[in-house]
Amino acid sequence: MDLSDIQHFISERTAGFLKRGTHQLLIDGEWVSAANGATFETRNPATEKVIAKVAAAGAEDIDRAVRAARKAFEEGPWSGMRPVERERLILRLADLVEEHAQALAEIESIDNGKAVAIARAVDLAMTVDFLRYMAGWATKIEGSTQEHSVPYALKAEFVTYTRREAVGVVGAIVPWNFPLMVAVWKLGPALAAGCTVVLKPAEQTPLSALYLGELIREAGFPPGVVNIVTGDGLGAGAPLARHPGVNKISFTGSTEVGKLIGHASVDNMTRFTLELGGKSPVIVLDDCDPEAAAAGAANAIFFNHGQVCCAGSRLYVHKKMYERVVGEIGKIADRMTLGSGFDASAQMGPLVSQEQLDRVCSYIEAGRASGAEIVAGGERQPGAGYFVRPTVLANVSQNARVVQEEIFGPVLTALPYDSIEEVAAWANDSPYGLGASIWSNNLSKVHRLIPKIKAGTVWVNCHSALDPSMPFGGYKQSGIGRDLGRNALDAYLETKSVFIAV
Numbered sequence: 001m002d003l004s005d006i007q008h009f010i011s012e013r014t015a016g017f018l019k020r021g022t023h024q025l026l027i028d029g030e031w032v033s034a035a036n037g038a039t040f041e042t043r044n045p046a047t048e049k050v051i052a053k054v055a056a057a058g059a060e061d062i063d064r065a066v067r068a069a070r071k072a073f074e075e076g077p078w079s080g081m082r083p084v085e086r087e088r089l090i091l092r093l094a095d096l097v098e099e100h101a102q103a104l105a106e107i108e109s110i111d112n113g114k115a116v117a118i119a120r121a122v123d124l125a126m127t128v129d130f131l132r133y134m135a136g137w138a139t140k141i142e143g144s145t146q147e148h149s150v151p152y153a154l155k156a157e158f159v160t161y162t163r164r165e166a167v168g169v170v171g172a173i174v175p176w177n178f179p180l181m182v183a184v185w186k187l188g189p190a191l192a193a194g195c196t197v198v199l200k201p202a203e204q205t206p207l208s209a210l211y212l213g214e215l216i217r218e219a220g221f222p223p224g225v226v227n228i229v230t231g232d233g234l235g236a237g238a239p240l241a242r243h244p245g246v247n248k249i250s251f252t253g254s255t256e257v258g259k260l261i262g263h264a265s266v267d268n269m270t271r272f273t274l275e276l277g278g279k280s281p282v283i284v285l286d287d288c289d290p291e292a293a294a295a296g297a298a299n300a301i302f303f304n305h306g307q308v309c310c311a312g313s314r315l316y317v318h319k320k321m322y323e324r325v326v327g328e329i330g331k332i333a334d335r336m337t338l339g340s341g342f343d344a345s346a347q348m349g350p351l352v353s354q355e356q357l358d359r360v361c362s363y364i365e366a367g368r369a370s371g372a373e374i375v376a377g378g379e380r381q382p383g384a385g386y387f388v389r390p391t392v393l394a395n396v397s398q399n400a401r402v403v404q405e406e407i408f409g410p411v412l413t414a415l416p417y418d419s420i421e422e423v424a425a426w427a428n429d430s431p432y433g434l435g436a437s438i439w440s441n442n443l444s445k446v447h448r449l450i451p452k453i454k455a456g457t458v459w460v461n462c463h464s465a466l467d468p469s470m471p472f473g474g475y476k477q478s479g480i481g482r483d484l485g486r487n488a489l490d491a492y493l494e495t496k497s498v499f500i501a502v
């Protein structure tokens, strides 16, 4: 691989990893090529250069990985491990991820485009904390005992209790915007529950999961407990989603693909959790400091280049300060410098791929065509790399495509509103319901608004804050089930009721 343009920025560990050139699949504890030898390329979105070749798994490889996961679940040392031993292994993995955080952040930056500093401060910090949080749950899985009242056996005596049991083999299909972090959102609770996993990272960003695979081996997880299969959606994702040997699918990605996965899962009665798209409103009430609200709203949409499922992509500002807030956000956007994830002065990196760049640009054109005023941005940055300027589209209509559809890029739409009733109705006028933020210090208004908002998370005076202990997921077409928090663990457990006649 030609690493000449990045070799001065990357650590020895990252260079060593990338110099392998071609990366393999992790199946049953071994690194193996795809059965048919197929590979695909992954590019640095800041330079468009190929940075690695990666094995392209197909149905045969998925089948091998699922069988390895099944064997590890039913027979291997993992199946007999006590909760405290699982906890120790997950903690050991967290320590290793922490020790390798710089290399992982660099790899995330080269593969995804985000800044190394952001990858460390957000992706890696959250990954380590969440692994530790979930490790603790391994020893706190509890059933319950009941006082029975079996109505048709009045004289009989029973001992009745419930057990929580690992659901089995988990297929985890994850996206490219927070590649490692979201992979661990699935792995953490699955491993704490005692499941085994087949993980499929996104084809745009397969590298951090493969690096994690090394650390999983080093931590001492038995073979087959975590298998990592790289490949695209149709070649690797779809066979995993419809494999009858998978007991649970945990997916994060687009609503369109989430529905396909849901259908495939129901055919096999595979359990599923779907964390899908969003079009999250940012609601600025009339008591706000306009500058603080503008800074918050700009961060809500431009963080991670807008490639965040809960990005604050629809801004609603009370009409009395609409011009001021939108003008301020425009200034912030105009000042932002774009550059590679290794450029410490850059405030925004490239989008992940040519496809994503084309998609975002076509939405900007649709906004322009629908009569939106371009307050900032509105174009790609010339030169190499998939860079698009942070964009603010003002005075769009509520039913315009740019307001209704998920763009997944640094594009904000802005609309003025008159009353709380009006803004609540507009906030909910979306197929999605992942997140929403309210900007105000008026407690009474805030508390009246929170229950009206149909979204899995409501933030007040912040946006996109996440915590390992706080459930994250969507209402409506933003998904089914929750990642993070205790709820996430429940999604990897079955409940068994036991009656013992005594």
Ligand code: ADP
Pocket: 173, 174, 175, 176, 200, 201, 202, 203, 231, 232, 233, 234, 236, 237, 238, 239, 241, 252, 253, 254, 255, 257, 258, 260, 261
């Ligand atoms: P995006 O549109 O943001 O790339 P996707 O929903 O297409 O998001 O991708 C998220 C994940 O789903 C990726 O790992 C991708 O490979 C996978 N995927 C895409 N299509 C399918 C499919 N038909 N079945 C299973 N997985 C898929």
